[in-house]
Amino acid sequence: MKPIVIVGAGMAGLQAATQLHRKGVPFIIFEKSDRIGGRVKSDRLDGFTLDHGFQVLQTNYSTVQASLDLDALNLNAFDSGAQLWMKGQWISFLNPLRYGLKLLELVPSVISFKDLFLLGRLWFKLQVSTDSMNVTESTAAMLDRWGFSASFQTHFLKPFFRGIYLDSKLQQPASLFFFYMRQFLEGQAALPANGMGELAVQMLADLPKDSLRLNAEVVKLDVREMELSDGTQIEFERVIVALDPQHAAKLIHVDLADEVHLGSKTFYFSAPAKLMKDRLLHLIPGDAKLLHYCFLSHVAPSYAPAGKDLIQVTSLDLNLAADEVLALLAEYEDVSQFTFLKSYTIPRSLARFGAFEVLKRAAQAKGILLAGDYCEMPSLQGALVSGQKASAESLI
Numbered sequence: 001m002k003p004i005v006i007v008g009a010g011m012a013g014l015q016a017a018t019q020l021h022r023k024g025v026p027f028i029i030f031e032k033s034d035r036i037g038g039r040v041k042s043d044r045l046d047g048f049t050l051d052h053g054f055q056v057l058q059t060n061y062s063t064v065q066a067s068l069d070l071d072a073l074n075l076n077a078f079d080s081g082a083q084l085w086m087k088g089q090w091i092s093f094l095n096p097l098r099y100g101l102k103l104l105e106l107v108p109s110v111i112s113f114k115d116l117f118l119l120g121r122l123w124f125k126l127q128v129s130t131d132s133m134n135v136t137e138s139t140a141a142m143l144d145r146w147g148f149s150a151s152f153q154t155h156f157l158k159p160f161f162r163g164i165y166l167d168s169k170l171q172q173p174a175s176l177f178f179f180y181m182r183q184f185l186e187g188q189a190a191l192p193a194n195g196m197g198e199l200a201v202q203m204l205a206d207l208p209k210d211s212l213r214l215n216a217e218v219v220k221l222d223v224r225e226m227e228l229s230d231g232t233q234i235e236f237e238r239v240i241v242a243l244d245p246q247h248a249a250k251l252i253h254v255d256l257a258d259e260v261h262l263g264s265k266t267f268y269f270s271a272p273a274k275l276m277k278d279r280l281l282h283l284i285p286g287d288a289k290l291l292h293y294c295f296l297s298h299v300a301p302s303y304a305p306a307g308k309d310l311i312q313v314t315s316l317d318l319n320l321a322a323d324e325v326l327a328l329l330a331e332y333e334d335v336s337q338f339t340f341l342k343s344y345t346i347p348r349s350l351a352r353f354g355a356f357e358v359l360k361r362a363a364q365a366k367g368i369l370l371a372g373d374y375c376e377m378p379s380l381q382g383a384l385v386s387g388q389k390a391s392a393e394s395l396i
Helices: 011-022 062-067 096-106 111-126 139-146 151-167 176-188 196-205 245-252 322-329 356-366 380-393
Strands: 004-007 027-030 043-044 048-051 075-076 082-087 089-094 189-192 219-220 225-228 233-234 240-243 261-272 282-283 290-295 308-315 340-351
Touching: 004 011, 011 027, 011 062, 011 196, 011 380, 043 340, 048 261, 048 308, 048 340, 062 380, 082 151, 096 111, 096 176, 111 176, 139 151, 139 176, 151 176, 151 290, 219 245, 240 245, 240 322, 240 380, 245 356, 261 322, 290 322, 308 322, 322 340
Parallel strands: 004 027, 004 240, 082 282
Antiparallel strands: 043 048, 075 189, 082 089, 219 225, 225 233, 261 308, 261 340, 282 290, 290 308
16 A cells, blocks of 8 residues: 655644554655744754744643643743733733632723623633634624624734734634633643643654655646655655645645735743742733733743743834844834843644635645644634544545
């Protein structure tokens, strides 16, 4: 039997490989670069752990729980909530399902009683019905229709979801809002002790040693055969293309507009360690160039060497420079001892939801299976689910 070929060793590709391996089906993964993980990678620099862009692991995802050994990752959790910038100071807004009456301290300056009622109504709706997952109106329109207060939208909902969507206008469909809000209310955002790249490392460890070929770029793809950049011809039983949509489209000969991707740029700074620890994301309100920042080493101490803090700052402006970031951040933090470490510009950080029907139809017509979070919900859960589905379809 010819092997099933997987193009791409990101999380979707590794998940497809894992499922095939468990069924005893032969496969080979071809990865263009010299590393696994796709967008889920971590670097080491002077004792710091730098993820490729700001990423967190949501532990509430069912497929994440089934696919990863969470205990072995030595997870460090964020506090459930966020820091909100109000009248020149940071105010802690904590998850109402976990901290309950403490939120009453923020009424009515940040959140109204109506907002609390609406959050409760939202949580209840998500427990008893999945109808809200089919809402196609924009998130911005939905927030107004539901009647959340202007203050709560300005200081929490809009900056929080700007960071999740990488969409300053919140034009992504409201179905995504309901999906992610459930994770916020019920789940936990965490960092593996060795960085987000450890997720891919763990998945690869369970695969046969000879099943992965790095530095192997696929340049031509037919129904039962493909060609590598070095001219090698590979025959296969089925193929799973687990690339980002732009690279998948190029291989399948489909044109995609640049607008189908949403980009971000993440900056890392070091500073002397603070005595007071803060395990919350700081949300920047309004239309500021910065989305958010946080002290990653307060959440996961292993991300920084002793005596140092690691700070991440994320923006939608891909042309922003480190000195500009410090100038903007100075409004919220004392940056006098911040030292720039590295930045990651990721123009394809996130796939725009629902923008890939043409690609999916073209792949189906050619008998090519696709895997990637753009095939499901844009998230780690979506990547893993898509890999699982693609592996199952490859056996039909």
